[in-house]
Amino acid sequence: MSNSFRYFMDPVNFTRLEMEKKECSLCGQLQFCIPGKYFPGNHNLQRVCLECIKKGLLKGTGTGGVLPDVIELESQIRDLHPNLPEQQIFQRVRDITDKLEFSTPPVPSHQPWLWPAHCGDYCRFIRIAGKKDYNSLSESGNGKQVFEWTLYGDLINETDVDEIWSRLPDEINDIFSLPPVVAYLFKCHKCGSIFTLWDDRG
Numbered sequence: 001m002s003n004s005f006r007y008f009m010d011p012v013n014f015t016r017l018e019m020e021k022k023e024c025s026l027c028g029q030l031q032f033c034i035p036g037k038y039f040p041g042n043h044n045l046q047r048v049c050l051e052c053i054k055k056g057l058l059k060g061t062g063t064g065g066v067l068p069d070v071i072e073l074e075s076q077i078r079d080l081h082p083n084l085p086e087q088q089i090f091q092r093v094r095d096i097t098d099k100l101e102f103s104t105p106p107v108p109s110h111q112p113w114l115w116p117a118h119c120g121d122y123c124r125f126i127r128i129a130g131k132k133d134y135n136s137l138s139e140s141g142n143g144k145q146v147f148e149w150t151l152y153g154d155l156i157n158e159t160d161v162d163e164i165w166s167r168l169p170d171e172i173n174d175i176f177s178l179p180p181v182v183a184y185l186f187k188c189h190k191c192g193s194i195f196t197l198w199d200d201r202g
Contacts, residue, residue: 006189007066007104007115008125011050014175015105024049026057038106039063056103064101068122069114072153073097076120096121107184108175110201116152116186123186123195128178130171133185137194147183150196164198 005011016038021030024047031049039045041063048058058064074093081089100115100122107125116123127133134143147168148161167181183198 005054005104006124007100007122008107010127011105014107014125014127015050016108016176017050018047022047024052026052026061034105038108039065040067040106040112050105053105054103056099059098059102065104065106066101066115067112068097068100069117069153070097072114073117073120073122076117080120108178109184110178110180110182110199113184113197113199114153116195116197118188118193118195119190121189123188126185126187128172128175129183129185129196130169131165132171134183146194147196150185150194152186152195152197155197159198164200167200168198 008014011017015034017032017034020032022033023029024031024033025036025045026048029049031051033047033049034053035047036045039048039058043062045061045063052058053065070093073096074089077084077089077092084092108128131143134146135141137143137146144161144165147165148159151159164181168183169179169181172178172182180201181198183196186195186197187193188195
């Protein structure tokens with residue numbers, strides 16, 4: 001099975017996979033797993049392998065891999081399909097959210113945040129990003145401008161761009177010891193727009 005997920009481009013390099021195979025709490029097989037402590041709300045799972053996550057086996061465990069921005073997704077679906085009956089809107093939101101929540105590995109972060117939605121679907125997580133990543137996305141090499149223009153949701157008005165940019169590392173080399181300020185890069189499946197979340201451990 002491919003390591004690629006619909007909503008997570010590179011889980012091998014951007015999840016906290018353990019370095020040796022251990023027994024997965026869901027399938028019982030010896031696999032490279034993510035410790036249960038990294039799953040939001042989890043109180044029971046010791047560890048989960050990528051195969052079980054991809055199959056959606058987190059559903060029914062009391063935890064998911066991520067926290068979806070359900071309100072924004074529903075708003076987008078209503079705008080895109082204004083004549084869709086209420087029950088169908090609810091079902092579409094639930095189906096898309098289940099796929100994200102129960103079939104996506106957790107992203108290493110200092111604090112929980114809502115997974116971005118755009119064009120009626122959740123975005124794909126690309127990588128934990130540094131200044132070099134944003135510079136490479138700018139035709140002029142002005143990564144700070146890309147960082148500012150891609151901020152998601154309320155972060156547009158809540159971010160001191162100069163301060164956060166100055167504290168952002170040039171690149172991320174070790175996700176097991178993240179620096180205090182990190183950025184998370186997402187991409188819309190449909191239009192290709194880039195979105196940024198960030199958090200600050202202080």
